[in-house]
Amino acid sequence: MSIDPSSIPSFGVPQPQPGPGQGGRPAGPPPIVVPDAKLVTQLLDQMQLKHATDEEGDLVAPWEGFRVYYMFRGEQKELFAVRAFYDRVYTLEQKPEILDLIDEWNRETLWPKVYTHTHEDGIVRLIGECQMIVGTGVNLDYFITTTANWTQASVGFEQWIVERLGLQQDIEDAEGTDGEGDAPSED
Template sequence: MSIDPSSIPSFGVPQPQPSGQDGPPPVVVPDQDLVTQLLDQMELKHAVDEEGDLLAPWEGFRVYYMFRGEQKELFAVRAFYDRPHPIEQKAELLEALDEWNRETLWPKVYTHVHDDGVVRVIGESQMIVGMGVNINYFVAMTANWTQAAVGFDQWLVERLGLATDVDEDEDADGTATDGSAEGDAEDNGTEGNSTEDGPAES
């Protein structure tokens, strides 16, 4: 089953601004303020969790924008997908994730098994930024990684036929996830940066 690039939504990636001078775009060392500005330009709702990590929430998953390392030299876009998968279905899930990893560049996706046996999926993309990076390249990659994180969730629902299951779960609960930044940051337990519920140290 091939991945259709057109299934990944567009957030209206900001266009590079003229620098007012000839030559290549400036090289910058990205930080959280720069990513916040980018998310604002993309009109994506975002918040900062208790650990100080920037996140953008969607219904059913969160995308974190994290800087790691002694000098914050590693930038990672990491998605935590809330949908639980029974441990009995892990083999089928891994087969689907292998297919995604073979046929796409990002995000890299893998499973995490909780203590109660529930399996959840994590996706991540990373780049080294400590020595500086072309600003246009950084903007484009961050936007593309965000789009791909959303696209993967849609792809997995279709690949495993989960759309009906999701609808039934929401009907049973009587409510659907509201996708608010504050609720996701508080309800999903990011304290300690554990891969079980939030970002992990790289």
């Protein structure tokens, strides 16, 4: 099943919507499909996102500081999940502050729902997750729009947490170094 490029959200840039029967699609509701990795790959390609397949067969799109996984789970791959693994490390002492922040995020946004994962060595990391049941089929436009929105929201969370923790200057300083930990490079 091919994805109609006009159905992919533009995240702010209005796109003309074809009328009934236009745009290469017949009039009427979009088809119901059972999504699979091939469909998600087409969507990521059309969104122009760099991606790969990991050793478990899940699709992964990397960003600086986090990765977004697109995975199907269940005996018949009936559960589709978009899961973001954020690389920033927090200590156990920071966990109460982080929990307060992600509670705020989870109250104020629909997705991704974010939670902490504490490793055996005491390192705390954040994970964002969205899920939908797709085994009996889903409206193609709904699947495309939701997956694209979940991806954008995963990126948005990273920007939000950087802002809330006041880390923007630290990130800019790290990007401005010459790679050896010295002062920022001059332009």
